[in-house]
Amino acid sequence: MSDHHVIIKDQSSGQSLELPVIRGTEGEPTLDIKSLPASLGYFTYDPGFSSTASCTSDITFIDGGQGILRYRGYPIEQLAEKSDFSEVAYLLLYGELPSVSELAAYNDEITNHTMVHEQLNTFISGFHYDAHPMAMMAGVVGSLAAFYHDKMDMDSSEHRFLSAKRMIAKMPTIAAACFRHHMGWPTAYPKNSLNFAERFLHMMFSVPTENYEIDPVAAKALDLLFILHADHEQNASTSTVRLVGSTGANPYACIAAGISALWGPAHGGANESVINMLNDIGDMSQVGKFVARAKDRDDPFRLMGFGHRVYKNFDPRASIIRVAAHEVLQALGTSDPQMDLALELERIALEDDYFIEKKLYPNVDFYSGIIYKALGIPMSMFTVMFAIARTVGWVSQWVEQSETPTRIGRPRQVYNGPSERDYVPIKSR
Numbered sequence: 001m002s003d004h005h006v007i008i009k010d011q012s013s014g015q016s017l018e019l020p021v022i023r024g025t026e027g028e029p030t031l032d033i034k035s036l037p038a039s040l041g042y043f044t045y046d047p048g049f050s051s052t053a054s055c056t057s058d059i060t061f062i063d064g065g066q067g068i069l070r071y072r073g074y075p076i077e078q079l080a081e082k083s084d085f086s087e088v089a090y091l092l093l094y095g096e097l098p099s100v101s102e103l104a105a106y107n108d109e110i111t112n113h114t115m116v117h118e119q120l121n122t123f124i125s126g127f128h129y130d131a132h133p134m135a136m137m138a139g140v141v142g143s144l145a146a147f148y149h150d151k152m153d154m155d156s157s158e159h160r161f162l163s164a165k166r167m168i169a170k171m172p173t174i175a176a177a178c179f180r181h182h183m184g185w186p187t188a189y190p191k192n193s194l195n196f197a198e199r200f201l202h203m204m205f206s207v208p209t210e211n212y213e214i215d216p217v218a219a220k221a222l223d224l225l226f227i228l229h230a231d232h233e234q235n236a237s238t239s240t241v242r243l244v245g246s247t248g249a250n251p252y253a254c255i256a257a258g259i260s261a262l263w264g265p266a267h268g269g270a271n272e273s274v275i276n277m278l279n280d281i282g283d284m285s286q287v288g289k290f291v292a293r294a295k296d297r298d299d300p301f302r303l304m305g306f307g308h309r310v311y312k313n314f315d316p317r318a319s320i321i322r323v324a325a326h327e328v329l330q331a332l333g334t335s336d337p338q339m340d341l342a343l344e345l346e347r348i349a350l351e352d353d354y355f356i357e358k359k360l361y362p363n364v365d366f367y368s369g370i371i372y373k374a375l376g377i378p379m380s381m382f383t384v385m386f387a388i389a390r391t392v393g394w395v396s397q398w399v400e401q402s403e404t405p406t407r408i409g410r411p412r413q414v415y416n417g418p419s420e421r422d423y424v425p426i427k428s429r
């Protein structure tokens with residue numbers, strides 16, 4: 001793996017150290033610094049892990065400079081155009097595209113696990129009706145460990161894959177149940193004759209008193225969004241899943257932690273924040289004012305859905321979603337003034353020196369909310385939609401980690417607190 005070394009020299013002691021360079025199949029060369037503390041007595045400081053690879057992985061490749069995203073080597077553009085979410089999920093989990101029989105067997109297994117234990121619905125009904133669905137998701141998914149404790153031997157490959165497939169299958173059922181609890185609607189059980197996206201739409205919107213016809217445009221758009229959100233290498237929520245996984249915690253606890261990390265507005269919560277921001281902007285005449293605020297260092301406001309830690313060129317997912325948003329609105333025969341506002345905001349920002357210099361482009365979440373809205377999905381469910389798709393990435397990364405010798409994730413710190421001092425009894429302070 002290492003074809004050359006980088007020599008670093010400590011000027012104070014005169015000691016030097018050869019650090020091996022690790023090269024993956026693609027991507028930047030990476031210095032292996034493991035020997036640094038023991039050899040020279042130094043740790044490294046990298047807040048936000050901008051320069052640190054936390055693991056090796058065979059799953060997803062991103063070249064942020066060139067706007068490239070590939071799952072298991074396949075370009076996201078090809079998967080978005082030619083594949084579907086079930087096939088992509090299989091690819092991420094198992095590493096190869098499935099044959100016809102492999103895909104059929106996989107879909108069979110997934111549909112075997114789409115229902116949740118009836119007691120879980122009791123658990124969901126215990127939440128207040130206006131609980132945020134992401135808060136419910138984190139709690140309910142964590143609680144799955146209480147239902148499946150007999151199949152959580154993480155040394156067993158069978159148990160690992162079973163847990164992974166259970167989560168892929170049950171996440172839409174739980175998500176829809178959280179939404180229906182808020183609406184006060186009775187449970188809609190998963191219809192296994194439908195595909196993944198159709199099944200979810202049916203569980204979300206069908207009511208016992210009416211026939212529910214699935215709109216193929218809506219199902220296709222949702223399937224596309226699921227593909228685009230399925231994995232994104234070591235992002236904040238996936239790194240959270242891996243960190244929790246490194247302790248040997250059960251997979252449901254790991255995914256519940258991932259859901260919590262995803263909820264933040266700097267991460268998956270951005271899709272909800274984009275629509276809130278467009279609401280605040282209101283109309284075209286205000287766009288300039290908000291762009292100016294985003295550039296003002298003294299104003300904490302940022303353009304939501306803009307910027308990315310890794311992409312310093314267009315986010316390839318955003319390019320696909322932008323086109324899809326137009327197509328969906330047209331096919332559904334609806335117009336959305338927020339789409340026009342988003343386009344104007346993007347146009348002004350992309351011509352602005354601040355955004356050009358900082359290489360800030362729309363990310364995956366800039367347009368996704370507009371599609372979700374057009375499909376009738378309420379804003380509070382947007383990040384849940386992301387979580388349904390990303391579950392595939394989380395479990396694939398968790399399975400990969402579980403199959404690789406892994407040390408507990410335990411970063412260091414630069415301590416800046418007080419040096420040793422003596423305790424003073426309370427009366428003498």
Ligand code: ACO
Pocket residue numbers: 048265266267268270294295301302303304305306307308309310358360363364365
């Ligand atoms: N609007 C205005 N300025 C921005 C924005 C933005 N959206 N994003 C970054 N900047 C500026 C920062 O102020 C900073 O400026 P400085 O160099 O003068 O200090 C510079 O660009 C670099 O930004 P960082 O925060 O250092 O970049 P980082 O990689 O840490 O953050 C992040 C990336 C969190 C995505 C950031 O761009 C952001 O907050 N975007 C808005 C939230 C968002 O859309 N999140 C979704 C990300 S995609 C996803 O997780 C699915």
